[in-house]
Amino acid sequence: MTEIEVNASQRCTVHIGAGLLPETGRLLAGVVDPCRAMLVSDDTVFPLYGARVRDSLAGAGFSVSEFVFPAGERSKNLATFGQLLEALGAAGFARSDVVVALGGGVVGDLAGFAGACYQRGIRVVQVPTTLLAAADSSVGGKTGVDLASGKNQAGAFHQPCLVVCDTQSFHTLDETNFACGCAEAIKCGILAAPDLFEIFECGQARERIDEIVAHCVKIKADFVARDEFDTGDRRFLNLGHTFGHAVEALSGYETPHGCAVAIGTALIADASVKAGALRPETAARIKETLRRNGLPVACPYDAQALAAAAASDKKISGGTISVVLIRDVGDCFLQPVKLTELGKLL
Numbered sequence: 001m002t003e004i005e006v007n008a009s010q011r012c013t014v015h016i017g018a019g020l021l022p023e024t025g026r027l028l029a030g031v032v033d034p035c036r037a038m039l040v041s042d043d044t045v046f047p048l049y050g051a052r053v054r055d056s057l058a059g060a061g062f063s064v065s066e067f068v069f070p071a072g073e074r075s076k077n078l079a080t081f082g083q084l085l086e087a088l089g090a091a092g093f094a095r096s097d098v099v100v101a102l103g104g105g106v107v108g109d110l111a112g113f114a115g116a117c118y119q120r121g122i123r124v125v126q127v128p129t130t131l132l133a134a135a136d137s138s139v140g141g142k143t144g145v146d147l148a149s150g151k152n153q154a155g156a157f158h159q160p161c162l163v164v165c166d167t168q169s170f171h172t173l174d175e176t177n178f179a180c181g182c183a184e185a186i187k188c189g190i191l192a193a194p195d196l197f198e199i200f201e202c203g204q205a206r207e208r209i210d211e212i213v214a215h216c217v218k219i220k221a222d223f224v225a226r227d228e229f230d231t232g233d234r235r236f237l238n239l240g241h242t243f244g245h246a247v248e249a250l251s252g253y254e255t256p257h258g259c260a261v262a263i264g265t266a267l268i269a270d271a272s273v274k275a276g277a278l279r280p281e282t283a284a285r286i287k288e289t290l291r292r293n294g295l296p297v298a299c300p301y302d303a304q305a306l307a308a309a310a311a312s313d314k315k316i317s318g319g320t321i322s323v324v325l326i327r328d329v330g331d332c333f334l335q336p337v338k339l340t341e342l343g344k345l346l
């Protein structure tokens, strides 16, 4: 098992290893005294792993309630969020109790946001069961739900008190879901770790998954420790996301997040070549690595549509956006770009 510390406003240990789900209760008991635990999951993940985590929590002395909602991004809304808050209230949860999020990014974001808001904040444990959640969303404290105006438009920074990542749970992911997690991990490699990138370049992702998650979590922990509230260096983690979010929005959110990030990363590789920052051979290497790991790189939308969708992102303030460009694998930089000039990057 690997343990990684995240030093943000709340210190948190991330435990990574195969077969860790039955250890959840023991690991949580090391952080909080036995109390009530609301196990939050979706109806895909709960039948697979719910009993294992519930029994582990109960065995360690926690009094477990359950909240299970329909799987999918469509559930990440104010209605489900409200139901979860009401469930916490109805079960008599107090500020000293905990929420345990068992699942992928949707479960983690929704349960984390409920944890941030219930009685102005109770502790949250993240138990990611997808590679995407393990490599990215379960760490760093970003929580939220979608509004009609866009994804993650309501949310809060709320650090988990513990992350338990059982890498065996990725064995039940289908190819697309696994590839989506690879997109975020390849992003980390391009940002800060050529050796991580090379694991994907050599097609060894499935065999070296524990090492990959540990590497991504270390990189993310470093950015979060420096800039928890996303006003400075944490923006590097948005590599591939400016146009990735645009692809997601233009597809009506039919393109999964990881696939959209892969397309966004390929677009940024080409944009970096156009800007004179990146060698064309390295851009080709990046796109081939994404493709080799089951990810799309061809963008079905033109530059004008992408720029318009990116510029209308509700989270962008003012007339300028910092776009992450690539100099080399392991070497990126932030480039301020006027919203009116975004299309010219492509």
Ligand code: GLY
Pocket: 136, 137, 139, 140, 142, 230, 234, 237, 238
């Ligand atoms: N997913 C990017 C971040 O946590 O900042």
